[in-house]
Amino acid sequence: MIDLYQYKVAWCPFCDQGWVVIAKELNTGELYLFCEECELEWDDPKNITKNNGTRDKYGRITLPSIEDIREKGWEDYIIKDPYMCDAKILEISDFSEDKLWNEYAENMKIGNYPVDSRLITFEVDDTLLTARGAAYKKWMPSMIGKSIKINNYFVSLGNIEKTELSEKGIFQIKDNVYSITGDILEMNENGMTFVIDCGNIITLAKRYSGLNDIKVGDRVHMDIGEYYIYNMEFEYERENRSS
Incomplete structure (x- = not known):
């Protein structure tokens, strides 16, 4: 993507x-x-x-x-993104097929597929997450152990709905497949892209279905989706370039 x-x-x-x-x-x-x-x-x-x-x-x-x-x-x-977070890279997998996205994209006739990418395991504010690393980035073994700035992007392939749940959070189902609960801080005009406060992590999110009367300030639950790293800030790249 x-x-x-x-x-x-x-x-x-x-x-x-x-x-x-x-x-x-x-x-x-x-x-x-x-x-x-x-x-x-x-x-x-x-x-x-x-x-x-x-x-x-x-x-x-x-x-x-x-x-x-x-x-x-x-x-x-370049306008810097205020929602970038500090992350420590812990593991980088070999290339694998993004089966969940490929199946959805084919059924809905959206985006490009098939997609092969690496799974990146990283730590943000004492929370472990696994995400698909953007395919155009060179995810090198030398990045393991590095602290860098990234954007998390939660792409929901299911629905988004208001919820009365008191607990916010990011809940892992398997690998990089999650559901999330949090408060909407920002939402774009077409209602498909959000910034959601999930507790100790603020994440960007996108959904492709199930939007019903959602607005900024609502607590919502998004299910089921995958995490992606779509932006990596310059500290690591600058260090890597000069080494």
Whole structure:
């Protein structure tokens, strides 16, 4: 799953519905700016206006690396995510098929499948979690034992519903399959992406079904889903680059 929100630089001045992010043209390797909502394009983060965007100037899109962005001189334009958390990497598995997501994506005709990725076991605030590591990252054995900053992203393949449960938390079913209970802190306009306070961990979450009259402040239960690491902050990458 490629999530270009990793490198967002501005709110779109044209559609006012989504983030302008740093993207990479797959064939040429050229970096540019792209609104994931209205798909308008720009060439320069210093000059993103309502009237100077282009369409269809670039071809197939992919996620740039932080090294690409530094070489272009655009690192300082990245809007840092306030919900990144400190994590210690404990284990990195071999590549395996994400069977749960593949089956769901095929049935619902969404996303790209099949997906192979590594399972990353890490510790956040004395809580052990196992997540699918984004496939475009080079999850190397040398990362084991490192403390880095990451985003957790809980993708629910089941329903989300209000709950009266008094206990918030993240409950492991198996491997990287969980259910979560927590309070909604933020929710995007289409009602599919959330920030949820699960107690000792604040997590990003996305659901594909079962949204019924949910709003910010509600306590909700999301079942069943998988955790993903879709963003890894720069401390480790900077250290690795200089070593």
